[in-house]
Amino acid sequence: MEAIGHTRGRGRGAGGARRSPDAGIAGRFEFSDLKSHQGQLCPPSEGRAVVGIGEDGVMPIGPFLDASEQSIRTSVEVNFYGVLTGSQLVLPEMVKRRSGHIINIASLAGLIALPGQVVYAGTKFAVVGLTTAMADEFAPHGVNVTCVMPTFTNTDLTSGTKNTGAQKPVQPEEIAAGVVKALDNPRITHLSVPGPLRFVGLLTSLLPPRGRRWLTKKFGNDDVFLKFDATARAAYEQRAQTAIGVVED
Secondary structure (H helix, E strand, C coil): CEEECCCCCCCCCCCCCCCCCCCCEEEECCHHHCHHHHHHHCCCCCCCCCEEEECCCCCCCCCHHHCCHHHHHHHHHHHHHHHHHHHHHHHHHHHHHCCEEEEEECCHHHCCCCCCCHHHHHHHHHHHHHHHHHHHHHHHHCEEEEEEEECCECCHHHCCCCCCCCCCCECHHHHHHHHHHHHHCCCCCEEEECCCHHHHHHHHHHCCHHHHHHHHHHCCCCCCCCCCCHHHHHHHHHHHHCCCCCCCC
16 A cells, blocks of 8 residues: 555556655555554655555465465455455544545456456455445545556566466556556546446446356356466465465564
């Protein structure tokens, strides 16, 4: 989670896009150490809006029945509980000021659930739902909440997987541009990267099971997270399955 002083500062999106040096970062902390820094997340900054960007995420993939308990717990803690906790920490100051903007980096997996992404999709659906509910709950308090939902990203997140042909992975810079767009248009609740894929997600959610599965296969996404190069992905999977989520005292 980052607390930022300028609404025009470029966010460090999933994949590590760089922030401009004048972005006014008040603090950047791992969620495992977040509570100890609560007082630093929203420091006094007269005349500035406060922006919190929740961006942590891990994506173990493969058959659901092969997922370890540790892998599942890590995914839930980092992808969802981390975002939830970060929001709880920054919101009181935002509500007090009647100004602020939370941007959660989720995924199109929060709209389109694919085989091999059972746990990951579950956590990203949770982040999208969390964002939607918070956006409506805190709008009367002057606080905006946005969910940026990129498709497959060209980082270690997709290492060992194949390109589907129907959609190319986006670059981290494109996600950062999406964050900037959200900052410039704070009333947007859902912003996909690239934009048109949001409509594919909405269409998919309206289809009956056979139609949904046909469309998933048509896009080449029916086994992209079930059949992959395990050797090329081994290093990322090891990191993803042993990442530390929120640590309670």
